Amino acid sequence: xxxxxxxxxxxxxxxxxxxxxxxxxxxQRKEGVNISYDDDGPLWAYHRARVYQxxxxxxxxxxxSRIKFDLDIDTWESITGDNPVQLACVGxxxxxxxxxxxxxxxxKGRLVIDVTEGLFFSTNPGNRARPDKAxxxxxxxxxxxxxxxxxxxxxxxxxxxxxxxxxxLNALMEHWEIPSRPGVFMAPIxxxxxxxxxxxxxxxxxxxxxADTAQINKQRSIWALFASMNKKPPxxxxxxxxxxxxxxxxxxxxxxxGGQILxxxxxxxxPFKEKEAMGFPxxxxxxxxxxxxxxxxxxxxxxxxxxxYQCPEFSHLSPTDAIDxxxxxxxxLQEKQGWKFPKMKSI
Amino acid sequence: MVxxxxxxxxxxxxxxxxxxxxxxxxxxxxxxxxxxxxxxxAWNPPFILLLWLSTVVDFFVGRALYTQxxxxxxxxxxxxxxxxNLGMLCFFKYGTFLLENFVMLVNxxxxxFSPAKPNIILPAGISFYTFTTLxxxxxxxxxxxxxxxxxxxFSLFVTFFPHLVAGxxxxxxxxxxxxxxxxxxxxxxMTEGLLLLTLGLFMKVVLxxxxxxxxxNDIFGNSGAYLALDAWMGVLAxxxxxFFDFAGYSTCAIGVALCLGFVLPENFKYPYAAVGFSDFxxxxxxxxxxxxxxxxxxxxxxxRQGQLKTYINLMVTMLLGxxxxxxxxxxxxxxxxxxxxxxxxxxxxxxxSRKNAPVDQDIAVAGITASNSxxxxxxxxxxxFLINVTWVFFRATTFSQAWxxxxxxxxxxxxxxxxxxxxxxxxxxxxxxxxxxxxxLMRKSSVxxxxxxxxxxxxxxxxxLMLMALALSQESSSSFIYFQF
Numbered sequence: 064x065x066x067x068x069x070x071x072x073x074x075x076x077x078x079x080x081x082x083x084x085x086x087x088x089x090x091q092r093k094e095g096v097n098i099s100y101d102d103d104g105p106l107w108a109y110h111r112a113r114v115y116q117x118x119x120x121x122x123x124x125x126x127x128s129r130i131k132f133d134l135d136i137d138t139w140e141s142i143t144g145d146n147p148v149q150l151a152c153v154g155x156x157x158x159x160x161x162x163x164x165x166x167x168x169x170x171k172g173r174l175v176i177d178v179t180e181g182l183f184f185s186t187n188p189g190n191r192a193r194p195d196k197a198x199x200x201x202x203x204x205x206x207x208x209x210x211x212x213x214x215x216x217x218x219x220x221x222x223x224x225x226x227x228x229x230x231x232l233n234a235l236m237e238h239w240e241i242p243s244r245p246g247v248f249m250a251p252i253x254x255x256x257x258x259x260x261x262x263x264x265x266x267x268x269x270x271x272x273x274a275d276t277a278q279i280n281k282q283r284s285i286w287a288l289f290a291s292m293n294k295k296p297p298x299x300x301x302x303x304x305x306x307x308x309x310x311x312x313x314x315x316x317x318x319x320x321g322g323q324i325l326x327x328x329x330x331x332x333x334p335f336k337e338k339e340a341m342g343f344p345x346x347x348x349x350x351x352x353x354x355x356x357x358x359x360x361x362x363x364x365x366x367x368x369x370x371x372y373q374c375p376e377f378s379h380l381s382p383t384d385a386i387d388x389x390x391x392x393x394x395x396l397q398e399k400q401g402w403k404f405p406k407m408k409s410i
Numbered sequence: 411m412v413x414x415x416x417x418x419x420x421x422x423x424x425x426x427x428x429x430x431x432x433x434x435x436x437x438x439x440x441x442x443x444x445x446x447x448x449x450x451x452a453w454n455p456p457f458i459l460l461l462w463l464s465t466v467v468d469f470f471v472g473r474a475l476y477t478q479x480x481x482x483x484x485x486x487x488x489x490x491x492x493x494x495n496l497g498m499l500c501f502f503k504y505g506t507f508l509l510e511n512f513v514m515l516v517n518x519x520x521x522x523f524s525p526a527k528p529n530i531i532l533p534a535g536i537s538f539y540t541f542t543t544l545x546x547x548x549x550x551x552x553x554x555x556x557x558x559x560x561x562x563x564f565s566l567f568v569t570f571f572p573h574l575v576a577g578x579x580x581x582x583x584x585x586x587x588x589x590x591x592x593x594x595x596x597x598x599x600m601t602e603g604l605l606l607l608t609l610g611l612f613m614k615v616v617l618x619x620x621x622x623x624x625x626x627n628d629i630f631g632n633s634g635a636y637l638a639l640d641a642w643m644g645v646l647a648x649x650x651x652x653f654f655d656f657a658g659y660s661t662c663a664i665g666v667a668l669c670l671g672f673v674l675p676e677n678f679k680y681p682y683a684a685v686g687f688s689d690f691x692x693x694x695x696x697x698x699x700x701x702x703x704x705x706x707x708x709x710x711x712x713x714r715q716g717q718l719k720t721y722i723n724l725m726v727t728m729l730l731g732x733x734x735x736x737x738x739x740x741x742x743x744x745x746x747x748x749x750x751x752x753x754x755x756x757x758x759x760x761x762x763s764r765k766n767a768p769v770d771q772d773i774a775v776a777g778i779t780a781s782n783s784x785x786x787x788x789x790x791x792x793x794x795f796l797i798n799v800t801w802v803f804f805r806a807t808t809f810s811q812a813w814x815x816x817x818x819x820x821x822x823x824x825x826x827x828x829x830x831x832x833x834x835x836x837x838x839x840x841x842x843x844x845x846x847x848x849x850x851l852m853r854k855s856s857v858x859x860x861x862x863x864x865x866x867x868x869x870x871x872x873x874x875l876m877l878m879a880l881a882l883s884q885e886s887s888s889s890f891i892y893f894q895f
Contacts, residue, residue: 069861069862072861073870073873076871076873076874076877079871080877080878087882205454206455207418214416214420215416230882231883232879233883244830246828247831
């Protein structure tokens with residue numbers, strides 16, 4: 064027997080592995096899949112650490128998925144010349160992040176808070192799980208995790224197959240959509256190309272999704288399912304006032320340090336818009352936020368140029384509309400809110 | 411840092427390159443030591459001070475213990491070492507637990523006392539390196555081995571990164587002699603080490619974190635009742651998760667050390683093929699059970715002071731062994747259950763062993779005799795069933811949750827909705843069945859023996875598939891369960 068009996072299988076295994084991974088990578092690329100980053104704690108923590116830039120050079124965005132889809136980071140960056148920091152979390156209330164920034168004496172920057180009423184005012188613990196997890200990761204991060212993030216960034220920027228959301232082993236198994244036992248809730252599987260993520264945490268719908276009506280309809284039905292699951296009436300009365308008061312305390316803290324805050328309501332359309340209008344009448348929620356906190360706000364319905372978008376799945380803008388929305392948003396901020404961008408380029 | 415991270419892969423490659431530089435052996439050992447400190451500090455840098463303190467104190471106390479002839483002084487030195495090591499462990503690991511129990515006690519007798527909750531962070535691996543240094547000073551007290559001559563070798567013995575944070579718990583004679591002369595990994599060791607590293611990572615990342623943890627978390631994450639099927643699937647998932655997680659870590663540690671030319675002791679030997687609980691503890695976390703046997707059970711008197719004392723010693727050892735795993739009474743009950751099973755087994759052995767001579771010594775442990783392997787397999791399945799019952803207390807955070815889950819497992823949950831998806835049930839059923847079968851088939855063998863037996867091309871395919879599964883799993887680099895102990 065050879066004195067190194069495992070040498071041959073080791074070399075063969077390495078070759079097979081490299082060939083297998085490359086074949087898988089080429090197959091995914093051929094299918095039209097592109098790079099998408101894992102939008103989990105490490106990426107969020109990286110951007111959270113970037114909030115300490117001067118207010119006239121950076122804007123921090125918090126909220127739910129809408130601001131992630133609707134605000135085009137590249138457009139914002141190229142026009143305003145400042146460094147946007149996207150800290151919104153999909154399917155989540157922004158309040159844990161708002162409270163964290165308020166309690167951070169070093170944060171004195173410009174903050175845009177996206178309001179999706181159903182999530183913003185949610186008391187469901189599930190709607191704060193992501194921001195809580197991200198904040199915990201940020202606070203407990205170790206030097207080893209920082210180093211892993213740097214290495215991972217290089218790999219994730221190179222290989223499509225490292226897309227955890229859609230092509231990981233578990234994601235592939237989930238896509239089998241094996242019917243489950245009666246009575247077991249199965250979290251719906253989002254269409255593969257619906258939510259792609261860039262390194263700056265910009266979320267966007269991919270071309271495969273946008274070209275496939277069946278996938279768009281599937282996503283619409285998922286939103287409808289989520290809406291039907293929530294049987295509770297929207298929060299009102301004392302619990303609502305209590306949330307508003309804590310928001311006011313947080314916004315006051317930031318403003319007292321020289322920070323600047325703006326609330327924004329981004330577009331929705333179709334049945335989604337109608338249900339939101341019924342569940343969360345503007346005067347009882349949106350107007351109340353502004354009245355209680357005394358902060359300025361920008362509601363898309365107040366501006367004709369951004370009020371008529373048709374969201375493909377009723378809730379988020381397509382990438383093209385996101386660019387358009389961002390351009391108008393910047394202009395409105397300058398004209399109506401007096402925002403200044405020292406490094407601004409012309410629109 | 412954890413083995414299942416990009417940081418470790420980069421660190422390991424750098425370490426391999428530096429360690430194999432054509433320089434003096436002492437310089438290479440210094441590289442290993444500095445690398446080990448980087449490995450530890452990458453977690454929480456300030457805690458490295460504790461590691462240094464423990465190393466320096468035990469090096470000098472150990473030497474003094476060996477040379478001291480005055481019995482009183484010798485005992486004082488041992489007490490100093492025990493207080494130093496166990497005091498540190500008690501403060502960091504059991505501080506909050508002790509305070510909570512004290513508060514509960516004084517409240518029970520009517521004293522209103524509610525101190526602020528202390529915010530104590532547990533240093534990674536403190537339970538492991540404390541046991542490593544403790545066994546050195548105790549060995550020195552009994553003059554079981556020679557004191558380590560150089561501070562460098564002793565520091566490396568305590569800090570050697572493959573075993574530092576989660577074992578295997580090494581004894582001085584197992585590792586220190588390996589530092590005395592230059593060591594280079596042979597090609598055989600290197601390839602075997604890489605195979606073990608791949609297998610360990612596959613167990614941890616793909617099986618434990620990727621496939622079993624979500625189901626275990628779903629069931630143990632809520633304190634409600636479940637249908638028996640769901641409850642069993644959750645417990646079986648945890649049973650597999652903890653094995654793949656911890657045995658995966660040990661396999662990685664042994665593989666990494668082998669790539670550097672060092673041999674670490676075996677820590678797991680197909681525990682779910684155990685026939686009885688004595689057999690289980692010879693297969694599960696072997697280095698801990700051996701430590702508890704040699705440094706707790708035997709010093710307590712072992713089985714040398716009559717039957718009653720033997721039973722008491724056995725239970726004390728298992729209760730403390732349970733507490734070592736975590737600062738919660740549920741861990742103590744877990745240890746107590748194992749102690750109880752060992753009692754029953756010993757009782758059966760004492761009563762029947764003389765009447766029925768075992769046919770196969772290997773499977774006829776603890777008095778259970780089997781005339782054929784299929785009957786032994788049934789005994790092994792029964793042992794596995796009982797082990798799963800103990801895992802409920804290990805994983806549950808409260809007794810109420812443990813009782814609810816146990817009731818659910820035995821169909822006493824009443825009218826509840828099903829919880830787990832079909833996919834989760836399929837995953838757990840397939841993985842756990844294959845795991846139990848593999849343990850049974852491999853119970854007298856080892857991975858490396860098997861790797862040498864099967865055709866090389868088949869091994870290459872299996873190896874490549876494990877690597878592919880690792881690359882496709884994309885699980886975040888979560889900590890190993892045993893890091894918290």
